[in-house]
Amino acid sequence: MRALVFERNLPRYGLARVFSSVSGSGKAVSKSPLSFQNVSPPSVDKPGWETVDVLACGICGSDLATVDAVASRYFEDIVSFPFIPGHEIVARRRNGSGDRVVIESVLSCIPRGIDPPCKYCATGDNGNCTNLFLGSIEPGLQIGYCRSSGGGFSESLCVHGSQLYSIPDDIGDLEAVIIEPTACSIHAVLTGHISRDSTVGVLGAGTLGLCVTAALRSLIDPKTVLVSAKYDFQAGLARKLGADVVCEPGSLVRTVRRLGSGFALGSVKSTDRFQNSPKSGVPKSLSEGCDVVIDCLGTSDSISTAMSITRPKGTIIMVGMPARVSVDLCPLWHREISLIGSYAYGQEDLSKVLAPGFEPPGSTYQVFTQVSRRPQPKMVRTFDLAIDLVRKSALGALVSASYPLERYIEAFEHAGESARRRGVKIALVPTRAKKQEETN
Amino acid sequence: MPRPGFLLEVESSSPPTLFWHGEGFRLERLPVGSRVLYPPEPLKALENPRGAIREALRSPVGDAKPLEDLLFADMKLTIAFDDVSLPLPAMKAPDIRQMVIEEVLEIAARKGVDDVVLIAALALHRRMTDEELRHCLGSRVFDSFSPHGLLTQHDAEDPDNLVHLGLTSQGEDVEINRRAAESDLLVYVNINLVAMDGGHKSVATGLASYKSIKHHHNPQTMVNSKSFMDQHHSELHSSNWRMGRLIAKSGVKVFQIETTLNTNTFPENFGFLQKREWEWELKDRLGFIGASKLLGHTPRRVARSVFHSILSPHAMTSVSAGEVEAVHEITTANVLKQQNIDVEGQSDILTMGLPYICPYNVNSIMNPILVACLGLGYFFNMYRGRPLVRQGGVVIISHPTKWEFHPVHHPSYIDFFEEVLADTTDPVSISERYEERYATDPWYRHLYRTSYAYHGVHPFYMWYWCAHALDHLSQVIILGGERRSVERLGFSCASTLDDALEIARHYVGSSPSLTHLHSPPVLMANVT
Known part of the structure; x- marks a missing residue:
């Protein structure tokens, strides 16, 4: 089969x-260790595993980081080379x-056949699996x-049955690409730190930022959702999708201050004449601020x-x-801010869903419970919520363009400058599936 | 004998007209038949300004005794003075305020007055830096008062140093500086650059709190001030007069000293700015070409610095002292004597070139809100009778209008521009929905009181200054402006005068009449 390796x-x-x-x-793909090859299809001859044909796969920020060679070395021991990238499948x-x-792509204890599973997988939190x-x-x-x-940037791959979620008929193949990042976003929103009274800042308005915004509005409905968006179309x-306030990154600090009416700290006492360099006067920090900030960028600046x-x-x-960042953590220490990570997805506690009138996605929940280990009362799989949210908020529209697998260089270039080209999510589609897509 | 103002009718042989364009200039060919208003030439300066000041203090006007008779030992004397917003540009040393205050202090010293405090009448303006205060007052006064804490700046947000004197007949709060109100005598030292300055406005606004000022700095007052440079048709003036009379009735004894300046605005090497183009001599042409070329290759920051370092050769043409209203009547007459130009009829289009400076960006950046304020607030209102442009007409303003703000001086302006104008440009709606939040914002208040920031509400006032013009005009076009900031202001943008005129024709018809305001130097049109 043909695949990117x-x-x-x-x-x-x-x-x-x-x-x-x-x-x-996205511009370094042709120089990177990624190449288009004919390879033997992967095969996992273990209980519960099966082969599926790829219909589409989104290019994630982590895929871009991998081909840009800027991904964290932290992952070195939990990847196995050569691999076929692509997990938004x-x-x-x-x-x-x-x-x-x-496909819920985390390869946790259950797909790995580890029994008894680690304590995280035992409670459905596959994302925290310790046996990767x-x-x-x-x-x-x-x-x-x-x-x-194998991976999503190919024609087929092997998956464990526990990783599969049926796609409702009203979500197209390409639209369904957005389900996986939506699940990541929902998992971040349902960490339990956001209340209905919260002012929540969302940094970035790419795929994750927009999905997070939709998830916030749909699942929590907090008092204020503020999004920093670089481009007008993102705004x-x-x-x-539910943002109350949208601002450019350069005016974010001021905008948050206006919402909270606190003080801004920075170079504001200077008597220098003509301070008009771009960064002068941008307050460095605020005395008050957002209750929760969801960083969808993960850079030193963000x-x-x-x-x-x-x-x-x-x-x-x-x-x-x-990845590796350089950050002055003094404000974190001084202001007793909690910095928490949110990786992937797993199981969500429905009691953390605060939006009035929210109805849990019953039917998909039932489908999932057949393969889940131990579903708990009031718990729901993140992917079930994600499928529901993609339908309700029409998030499939965030998939902006798709490329045949063999045109992966163009696809990665597009993904690397997606926002500049008024795009959000870029996907790769195997030629067979692409032809089918065009026929449809 | 200085020549009066002049109204030129452009002919095909007329030279191009100079437009100010921020920290630069444009030469534009106006359509044949356009009118160009040139300010009167500078009046002759007083030969002995110090002598004139002494005489004014000795022979006050109105119901007032000579200053010497009002001073006595053990009294509490407060001398308030106009802040950095006057005159424009800053004048060459010695500043008029220095000369006047030195004379006042000399008399006070003779009379054994020890308790003397100087107050910069900031109203809601930014505090002055020590450098600015020293320039304004001179080193002798500055060094005598500043180290002892006796040179103060009015703080409109200091509840301990404000006193509420009551309500006017219209229910307007009158709350002013406590030290000034509780002094045995308040001497106010004014510089009158335009007809709006001075009179009761000096104390009733310059030493007042937001609670007081908001009664006349609002869209309704501005729309009903036609113009606010014409005291007989200005609701702004009327409100200040009501307040001033209440201040007097409350027992605050004010000894007003007002001065007027001639229009000798720019130093000799910028002489071409004060001449009519057809009278430019070789040195004027060379000066213009040299300045234009140099500025064209100079970073804006540097150009700004150069311009703000210009000190004006303004000279004093009159000084009067005594009772506020009597003094101001004389002052206004002297201002008009210098600035008045009679104009017959309105035009469809009014063009103007805005310079790098207005009252609120001395040593600072002329941000887009100030561009609007200078063009539509000040220049548009430089009339008596009727506006220079007809109802439904168009104003074309030449200025780069960059999206630039001085973060120290204008912090609330940045937010006003980002938040308020992005939502609406309607002054009434802005006033109702946003003013209070900005006016009471603790951060802005803190910066106004402790840093060098204009009060949080100040950008609102700048926008309200535009209210009459916005109400009167059908369109405002910024010539050579930065598109995104012009759009934020709600105006149109044009890169050439021809384009601007083309846009204007859409509103005023295909054969519009046009008047160009050739200013600064300042002029005041009496439109019949």
Whole structure:
């Protein structure tokens, strides 16, 4: 089968890093260890595993970080080379049902055949699995980073039945690509730190920022959702999905101050004449601020900004994948801010869903309970919520463009400058599926 | 003998007209038949200004005794003075305020007055820096008072140093500086650059609190001040007069000293700015070309610095002292004597070039809100009788109008621009929905009191200054402005005068009449 394969190749990795830092994100694909190859289809001959045909797969920020060679080295021990990237997968089962499915890509104890599972998997929190390098398959935190399973940037891959969620008929193949990032967003929103009275800041209005915005409005409905969006079209989408206030990143600190009426601290006492350099006068931090800030970018700047706009004893939720960053943590210490991570998805506590009138997605819940280990009362799988949210908020429209697999270089370039080109999510589609898509 | 103001009718042989354009200039060919209003030439300065000041203090006007007779030992004397917003540009040393205050202090010293405090009458303006105070008062006064805490700046947000004197017949709160109100004598030292300055406004606004000022700084007052440069048709003036009379009735004894300036605004090397283009000599042409070329290749920050370092050769043309209203009547007559130009009829289009400076960006940045205020608040209102442009007409303003703000001086302006104008440009709606929040914002209050920031409400006032013009005009076009900031102001943008005129024709018809306000130097049109 044809697939994009990422190999351990340090010279090319180094070249990609240099190239991407000069040319920009997504521009170093041809120099990176990623290549289009004919490979043997993956095969996992273990109980519960099956092969599915890829219909579409989104290019995630983490995929871009991988080909840009800026991903964290933290992952080195929980990936297995060579791997086929791609974890925002929409596929069709070969088991005769022909069901279209999205894949919960975390390779936790259950797919790995580890029994008894670790204490996190035992309670449904697969994302926190501690056994990502053990069991019957190669190490890999997710499909898309594991040699055994294959990945979404291919024609087919192996998945465990517990990872599959049926796609309702009213969600198209490409639209379904947004379900996985929506699940990540929901998981971040339902950490339990956000109340109906909260003012929540969302940093970034790309895929994650927009999905987080929709999730906030739909599942919590907090007092104020403030989104920083770099581009006008992003601002429009954020408003449409439920943001109360949208501002440019450069005016974020001021905007948050206006919402909270606190003080801004910074170079405001100077008597220098003509302070008109771009950054002068941008307050450094606020005395008050947002109750919760959800950082969808994960950069040094975004984390610093998050700290400067979070109130004392507030919370920063990091949902965008960071890498090595350089940040002054003094505000975190001084203002007793909690910095928490939010990775992937798993199981959500319905009591944390605060939006009035929210109805849990009953039917998909039932489908899932057949494969879940131990569903608990008032708990729901994140993917079930995500499918429901994608339908309700029409998040499928965030998938802006798709490319045939063999045109992956263009696709990655597009993904790297997606926002500049008024796009959000870019997807890759195997040629077979692409033809089908065009026929439809 | 200085020549009066002049109204030129543009002919095909007329040279191009100079437009100010922020920290630069434009030469524009106005359509044949356009009118260009040139300000009167500078009146002759007083030959002995100090002598004139002494004489004014000795021979006050109205129901007032000579200053010497009002001073006595053990009294509490307060001398308030206009702040950095006057004159424009800052004048060459010695500043008029220095000369007047030195004379007042000399008499006070002779009379054994020890308790003397100076107050910069800031109203809701930013505090002055020490450098600015020293320039304004001179080193002798500054060094005698400042180290002892006797040189103060009015704080409109200091509840301990404000006193409420009552309500006017219209229910307006009159709350002013406590030290000033409780002094045995308040001497106010004024510089009258335009007809709106001075009179009761000096104390009733300059030393007042937001609670008091908001009664006349609002859209309703501004729309009903036609114009606010014409005291007989200005609701702003009427409100200040009601307040001033209440202040007097409350027992606050004010000894007003008002001065007027001639229109000698720019130093000799910028002489071309004060001349009519057809009278430019070789040195004027070279001066213009040199300045234009140089500015064209100079970073804006540097150009701004150069312009703000210009000190004006303004000279005093009159000084009067005594009872407020009597003094101000003389002052107003002297202002008009210098600035008046009679104009017959309105035009469809009024054009103007705005310079780098207005009262609220001395040593600072002329942000887009101040551009609007200077053009539509000040220049548009430089009339008596009727506006220079007809109802439903168009104003074309030449200015770069960059999205730039001085973060120290204008913090609330940035938020006003980002938040308020993004929502609405209607002064009434702005006033109802946003003013109170900005006016009471603790951060702005803190910066106004402790830093060098204009009060949080100040950008609202700047926008209210525009209310009459916005109400009167059908469109405002910014020539050579930055598109995104012009759009935020709710105006149209044009890159050339021809484009601007084309846009204007859409509103005023295909053969519009046009008047160009060739200012500064300042002029006041008496439109019949």
